[in-house]
Amino acid sequence: MKFETVTEFTDYLYHLPKLHEKSDLRYVKRILAELGHPEREVKCCHITGTNGKGSTAYYLSNLLQKAGQRTGLFVSPFIVSFNERIQLNGQPISDQELLAIANQVEDKIAEIQKTEPDFSLVTFEYEVAMAFLYFAKQKCDYAVIEVGIGAEHDKTNVITPAVSLITTIGLDHEQIIGPTLADIAREKSGIIKKQVPAVLGDIPESVKGIVEDKLEKEDSQGYWLGKDFSVMEKDQQTEISLPQKYLLPAMPEAEGKDAAMALKAFSCLGLTLASGDAEAAITETTVPGRYQKLGEAPMLLLDGAHNVQAGEKLLRYADQLAGQRGGQVLVLTAMMKDKDLSDFLSLFQAKNLLLTSLPYPRAAKQADFPAWAQEKFPYEADLKLALDQQLQQAKKNDIVLVTGSFYLVSAVLQLVKKNRQTK
Structure with a gap:
C-alpha cells in the first residue's frame, strides 16, 4: 500500500x-x-x-x-x-x-x-x-x-x-x-x-x-x-x-x-x-485549545478540559476573568461518553450551560448525560445552533466558555473560522 x-x-x-x-x-x-x-x-x-x-x-x-x-x-x-x-x-x-x-x-x-x-x-x-x-x-x-x-x-x-x-x-x-x-x-x-x-x-x-x-x-x-x-x-x-x-x-x-x-x-x-x-x-507561546481566547464582545474562552481537576481550575479562571469584565460566564459543553460526565457537569450547576453533541461515535448524545443533567440543562444536538444560541444570549462583557472535550474545541474553532471567511 x-x-x-x-x-x-x-x-x-x-x-x-x-x-x-x-x-x-x-x-x-x-x-x-x-x-x-x-x-x-x-x-x-x-x-x-x-x-x-x-x-x-x-x-x-x-x-x-x-x-x-x-x-x-x-x-x-x-x-x-x-x-x-x-x-x-x-x-x-x-x-x-x-x-x-x-x-x-x-x-x-x-x-x-x-x-x-x-x-x-x-x-x-x-x-x-x-x-x-x-x-x-x-x-x-x-x-x-x-x-x-x-x-x-x-x-x-x-x-x-x-x-x-x-x-x-x-x-x-x-x-x-x-x-x-x-x-x-x-x-x-x-x-x-x-x-x-x-x-x-x-x-x-x-x-x-x-x-x-x-x-x-x-x-x-x-x-x-x-x-x-x-x-x-x-x-x-x-x-x-x-x-x-x-x-x-x-x-x-x-x-x-x-x-x-x-x-x-x-x-x-x-x-x-x-x-x-x-x-x-x-x-510568545500559544497552546491550541488551552485557555484560548477569541473575540471580545462577548469573549469566547475555549479549553479542552474534560475532568474535574482541570474543570475546577478553568472555571475559577473564567469566573475571575468575567468579574474583571463586569460580566457572567455562559457555558457550552459536549463530552465523550466514556468520561466522568456527572462529576464534571456538577461543577457548572450554577451556570447558564447548554449541552450539545458532536458527530463522533464516542460523543455523548442527550440520553448519555446523567438524568439530573438532562433535567437541569437544555440540550441542542446541532453544534452550530448551540453556539449561536449561547453567543446571542451573552451580553458584550460576558464570556462564553466552550469546554468538555478537545473535539468540541476543534469543531468550534472551525465554525468560527468558517464564519469569518463568509463575512
Missing part, C-alpha cells in the same frame, strides 16, 4: 485498532527496531500528567527553540489538522513529509509481516513510530514527547529521556490505568528512569510516597513544585522562582504551573538562556 493523500492516510490510521489484547510495548519496540531505532538518535524530554502536559510541552518546546535547539514536538490531540501532532521548530509537519514517513513505516510493517504475519500496529503506535522517525531524519537536538495515556505502558515509553516530567496526578482514564489514584500514580511514575532528573508538579499528598519510592529505586533526582521551585501571583504578574526569578504577565493558575514545570525542566538540561529570552519564550 502507498498513501497518496493525507486524508487517505488518516482514514486508514483511524480504522486501525486502538488497543492490542495485551498492553505492552513489544509491537512499538519491534517497528522501531526495524526502522533502525530512531528514538535513540534524539535527546528527549518526556512528559506525562493527568492535566497540563500539552501546555508544558509547548512551553518547553519554545524554550528549547529560543536556546537555538532544533526541536521536535509530539503532542495530542490535534485541534485543526493531524499534522499538528508532529512538529519541527513550532511548525506542523508538511503533508509531503507526513506521507513520506507514513509510507516508510508501512513498508517496514510489510517487511515484518513476511515472517510475522500477525504483526500489526494500533493507531497510537503508528503515530509514535512516525514521530521518532521524523525527528531522527530532521536531526533534532531535542524532541519534546507527550505521552498518550499513563506512562509506564504508554507507547512513547521506549526512551531514556534527558528529563522526565509529571505535571499532575488526578482521576482520568480510570478504566485504563486506574481505578484508584494510587494505581494512576504508579502508572505515571513509570516515566521516571534511572538517574534521569524528574520534575514533579501537582502531586496529591496521598500518592507522593509512590513517586518518592520510584525516584529512590531509580536513583533519580526529583524537583518538586512548591519545594524546589515555585509559582505565585505578585502585583498582577506571575512570578516563577527556580530559584532564579522569572516575571511573566498574569497567567491562569494552571498555565503558570505548566510554565514553571517547563522552565525547571529546561534548567535540568544544562542549556543557558537569558531570563528575558526565557520569559519571551513563555509569553
Whole structure:
C-alpha cells in the first residue's frame, strides 16, 4: 500500500485498532527496531500528567527553540489538522513529509509481516513510530514527547529521556490505568528512569510516597513544585522562582504551573538562556485549545478540559476573568461518553450551560448525560445552533466558555473560522 493523500492516510490510521489484547510495548519496540531505532538518535524530554502536559510541552518546546535547539514536538490531540501532532521548530509537519514517513513505516510493517504475519500496529503506535522517525531524519537536538495515556505502558515509553516530567496526578482514564489514584500514580511514575532528573508538579499528598519510592529505586533526582521551585501571583504578574526569578504577565493558575514545570525542566538540561529570552519564550507561546481566547464582545474562552481537576481550575479562571469584565460566564459543553460526565457537569450547576453533541461515535448524545443533567440543562444536538444560541444570549462583557472535550474545541474553532471567511 502507498498513501497518496493525507486524508487517505488518516482514514486508514483511524480504522486501525486502538488497543492490542495485551498492553505492552513489544509491537512499538519491534517497528522501531526495524526502522533502525530512531528514538535513540534524539535527546528527549518526556512528559506525562493527568492535566497540563500539552501546555508544558509547548512551553518547553519554545524554550528549547529560543536556546537555538532544533526541536521536535509530539503532542495530542490535534485541534485543526493531524499534522499538528508532529512538529519541527513550532511548525506542523508538511503533508509531503507526513506521507513520506507514513509510507516508510508501512513498508517496514510489510517487511515484518513476511515472517510475522500477525504483526500489526494500533493507531497510537503508528503515530509514535512516525514521530521518532521524523525527528531522527530532521536531526533534532531535542524532541519534546507527550505521552498518550499513563506512562509506564504508554507507547512513547521506549526512551531514556534527558528529563522526565509529571505535571499532575488526578482521576482520568480510570478504566485504563486506574481505578484508584494510587494505581494512576504508579502508572505515571513509570516515566521516571534511572538517574534521569524528574520534575514533579501537582502531586496529591496521598500518592507522593509512590513517586518518592520510584525516584529512590531509580536513583533519580526529583524537583518538586512548591519545594524546589515555585509559582505565585505578585502585583498582577506571575512570578516563577527556580530559584532564579522569572516575571511573566498574569497567567491562569494552571498555565503558570505548566510554565514553571517547563522552565525547571529546561534548567535540568544544562542549556543557558537569558531570563528575558526565557520569559519571551513563555509569553510568545500559544497552546491550541488551552485557555484560548477569541473575540471580545462577548469573549469566547475555549479549553479542552474534560475532568474535574482541570474543570475546577478553568472555571475559577473564567469566573475571575468575567468579574474583571463586569460580566457572567455562559457555558457550552459536549463530552465523550466514556468520561466522568456527572462529576464534571456538577461543577457548572450554577451556570447558564447548554449541552450539545458532536458527530463522533464516542460523543455523548442527550440520553448519555446523567438524568439530573438532562433535567437541569437544555440540550441542542446541532453544534452550530448551540453556539449561536449561547453567543446571542451573552451580553458584550460576558464570556462564553466552550469546554468538555478537545473535539468540541476543534469543531468550534472551525465554525468560527468558517464564519469569518463568509463575512
